[in-house]
Amino acid sequence: MLNILVLGLGQCGNRILDAMNREAFGRGGAFAKYYTRQKFPASVKTIAINTAINDLKGLVDTRAKDRLHVPHLHGVGANRTLGKQVFEDNKEIIMSEIDRRGTFDLIFIITSAAGGSGSSFAPLLVRELKETYNNAPVICIAVLPFREEGSIFLQNAAFCLKDLVEEKPSGVLLVDNQYLKKYAGDIKSAYDKFNTTTARRLLFLIEALNSEMLMVTDLGDLKTVMNGGIGIGTMGFYEASKDSTIKSAILGSFKPSGLLFPTNVYKEGARAMLIIKGDKKYLDLDLITKTIEDLSTEVGQVFKGVLIQKGRPRVLSLFTLNSVPELEKLYAIAAEAIRFERERQDKSKSQLDSAFSHIEDLEPIY
Amino acid sequence: MNGCRVLVVVAAAALLILVLPMTAAGVETTKVTIGVNEYVVLNNDIYIEVLDVSGDMGWSAQVHFYSYLDPVGTKKTLYTGDIPTEYPSGSGLIIEVTLDSVFSNAASFVIESSKKLYVTDRNAGEVETEPVAVPKLTITRTIDPNKAEIGQTVKVTLTIKNTGNGTATDIMLDEGTIAKTYKDGCPSTIEDIAAGATERIEYDLKIREDAQSGTREMPASVLNYKGESGVSDSTESQSSVLTIIPKEVLLPELTISIDPIDYVVTCGDDVPMVVTITNIGNATSEKVYVKGDLPPGVKLAKGGELEPVYESVKPDKGEEYEVTLVASEEGKHVVEMKMMWAGEEATAVFEFWAEKSGLEKYYVYIIAAIPILLILLWIIKRRREYSY
The missing domain is CATH 2.60.40.10 (Immunoglobulins)
Known part of the structure; x- marks a missing residue:
């Protein structure tokens, strides 16, 4: 059984982690935690790490002992510089808390790239985890902000991703709030849906990695996939309808509607992993093999795993990309926002300096 | 009869004129002996005729009194020892006659009157002149x-x-x-x-x-x-x-009694009782068996003997033993102790009431509350586990 560590950093990471814990209770609803235990598909340890204690208190399905408050008042205020300093100051506390969970075969870091604590902690934590658990792949799930959330968040996202890539984790899986926004209603529902969707896909992946499958894919395959392209990827998902074939289900997981980050996987995909679950009667292995062979010509190397389970076919696709045009757009917007912000700051400073100049030679008369 | 009898001729009336007049306080008394079917005439007025004598049912003589003015007269049976029989002649002479003694064919009378009496005539026959020997x-x-x-x-x-x-x-x-x-x-x-x-x-x-x-x-x-x-x-x-x-019969007679300490006890508590066997008979009883019938929900406390056997119980002696019961169920319990000896048996009954203890009354609620409490504790635990 795989030992997997899932770290939720910052408010966003905490909530996705909480959603994973909630999903682990099954379909019991809000009261499930009072009468049942979490059932993860592997040996999963979770820790929610945050500088804002109120965010930790807001979690529902994460055990208290799995919540680590890094003491710095009530958060770092989206200040990554300060966040990095706080991490350095509390690095030992954080690592010892992780160390108490034992050893790990795989580590997920879930964080918002735009926030304060998560975006500043994540790159540094990757570095520390790589040093401490050098055999365990570290995969970051980075959540990108709404583009209109403001220049600070866009700036944080830009620099966070840059820092993350520089620390060379095993892979970065992008989740774009902006892209998922159109599938939800109000903002709360949207966030809940993002969190739940992301949590389910991660659990789907964990279950597949920990299971004996009809067609095998494992942790090594995951590492190979994540090493493809620029090490940045995303996940897609599709659940077949009653009359759809396994081929249409596989192809459905490549559709933009099933992806967590907008990309054309046929054009930009480097490597892929397909995990197929479903009743045996739906799983035509020949058709699966042929479909994947066809995909390989466009997407590159495709690893596949088939897991026999009751129900209609469900397909999780995990990609690494050769290029990320959407990320370029994000950086362009971020850069524009930064420049605009800087100009505003400069202008404001000039105005203030001009205002102050009126009294430059004067002294108070009282 | 026995040779002592002397028959005399009635005709020698002079011999029989043994009129022994006795006067006392104006009363004239004379004694005459008259043979059966003979008579005497007193004062030429009253006839006294002896009709029969008899020794059955006491000595008696059947006498016929009559006079000139009373020719029919009256017949009476006189007994020795009876009160005098009065006879008025009708002419003013009244006599009182008492049977003095009876002979085989004659009777002797004592006659009293207020007037002087004379035997003026006699129809005499053979008369016993000596009294007959009579046993009594x-x-x-x-x-x-x-x-x-x-x-x-x-x-x-x-x-x-x-x-x-x-x-x-x-x-x-x-x-x-x-x-x-x-x-x-x-x-x-x-x-x-x-x-x-x-x-x-x-x-x-x-x-x-x-x-x-x-x-x-x-x-x-x-x-x-x-x-x-x-x-x-x-x-x-x-x-x-x-x-x-009534004939005194030597039999043992045993009684059995139960002396309870308490009539109302608490379920689960000891219920001591003293069983007493007493021989109120007049003989020793051999082999006395005691059998106890415990109702459902009542059992014998450990270490006690409910059904002892006694080899003998002497008269006016007894045996006594104490047993301790435990009632596990509430309600009225009836303990019956039966004693058997020499084909006889006696029974004693002990009734007591077992109540649930103060705590036991709430057992149902406590038992019902336990899972609720456990669930609450579990919820609290889980809540604390998930509260930060």
């Missing part, structure tokens, strides 16, 4: 003892005394009888008893086993006898009383 028996009876148990024998003594001047013969004893008794050696006939002699007869009166206890009256002993003259007579004793008491 008396009988007394004693029973010793006069109180006896059923099955015992008492001694009955009959004392017969002849106070007469003649020998009693043909003595027949008709002895009274008490039901369910047996007279052993009681004669029905008795030898002749000479004058002045006393005869003592003893016999055993055995009280049969089926006799009824209580006071029983033994009817009088009756003697029928005859004198030498052949005159029959009888006498009888007083009736006697014999008290028959």
Whole structure:
């Protein structure tokens, strides 16, 4: 059984982690935690790490002992510089808390790239985890902000991703709030849906990695996939309808509607992993093999795993990309926002300096 | 008869004019002897004729009184010892006649009157001139003892005394009888008893086993006898009383009793009780078994013996033992202890009421509350586990 560590950093990471814990209770609803235990598909340890204690208190399905408050008042205020300093100051506390969970075969870091604590902690934590658990792949799930959330968040996202890539984790899986926004209603529902969707896909992946499958894919395959392209990827998902074939289900997981980050996987995909679950009667292995062979010509190397389970076919696709045009757009917007912000700051400073100049030679008369 | 009899000729009336007038306080008394079917005339007015004499049922003489003015007259039977019989002649002469003695064919009378009496005429025949020897028996009876148990024998003594001047013969004893008794050696006939002699007869009166206890009256002993003259007579004793008491039977009689300490107990608590066996009989009882019947929900506390066996229990002695019960169910419980000995048995019952303890009353609620409490504790635990 795989030992997997899932770290939720910052408010966003905490909530996705909480959603994973909630999903682990099954379909019991809000009261499930009072009468049942979490059932993860592997040996999963979770820790929610945050500088804002109120965010930790807001979690529902994460055990208290799995919540680590890094003491710095009530958060770092989206200040990554300060966040990095706080991490350095509390690095030992954080690592010892992780160390108490034992050893790990795989580590997920879930964080918002735009926030304060998560975006500043994540790159540094990757570095520390790589040093401490050098055999365990570290995969970051980075959540990108709404583009209109403001220049600070866009700036944080830009620099966070840059820092993350520089620390060379095993892979970065992008989740774009902006892209998922159109599938939800109000903002709360949207966030809940993002969190739940992301949590389910991660659990789907964990279950597949920990299971004996009809067609095998494992942790090594995951590492190979994540090493493809620029090490940045995303996940897609599709659940077949009653009359759809396994081929249409596989192809459905490549559709933009099933992806967590907008990309054309046929054009930009480097490597892929397909995990197929479903009743045996739906799983035509020949058709699966042929479909994947066809995909390989466009997407590159495709690893596949088939897991026999009751129900209609469900397909999780995990990609690494050769290029990320959407990320370029994000950086362009971020850069524009930064420049605009800087100009505003400069202008404001000039105005203030001009205002102050009126009294430059004067002294108070009282 | 016995050679002592002397017959005289009635015609020698002069000899019989043994008128021995006696005067006392104005009363003229004369004594005359009149043969059967003979008469005398007093003062040429009153005729006294003896019709018959008899020794049955006492000495008596049947006399016919009549006078010129009362030719029909009156016939009366006079008995010795009776009060005088009065006869008025109708002409003013009144006599009172008492039978003095009776002979074989004559009777002697004492006649009293306020007037001087003369025998003016006599129709005389042969008359006994000497008194006949007459026996007179008396009988007394004693029973010793006069109180006896059923099955015992008492001694009955009959004392017969002849106070007469003649020998009693043909003595027949008709002895009274008490039901369910047996007279052993009681004669029905008795030898002749000479004058002045006393005869003592003893016999055993055995009280049969089926006799009824209580006071029983033994009817009088009756003697029928005859004198030498052949005159029959009888006498009888007083009736006697014999008290028959029940036969004492040697039997053990056992009683059993239970002395509870408490009548109301708490379920689960000890219920001590003392069982007492007493022999109120008059014999030792061998092998006394005690059996206990415990109702459902009641059991014997450890270490106690509920059903002991006693080899013997002496009269007026007893055995006592204590047992401790435990009632596990509430309600009324009836403990029955049965004792058996020599084919007999006796039972004692002990009732007590078991109540649930104060805490036990709430067991249902407590039991119901436990899972709720556990669930609450679990919820609290999980809530705390997931609260930060």
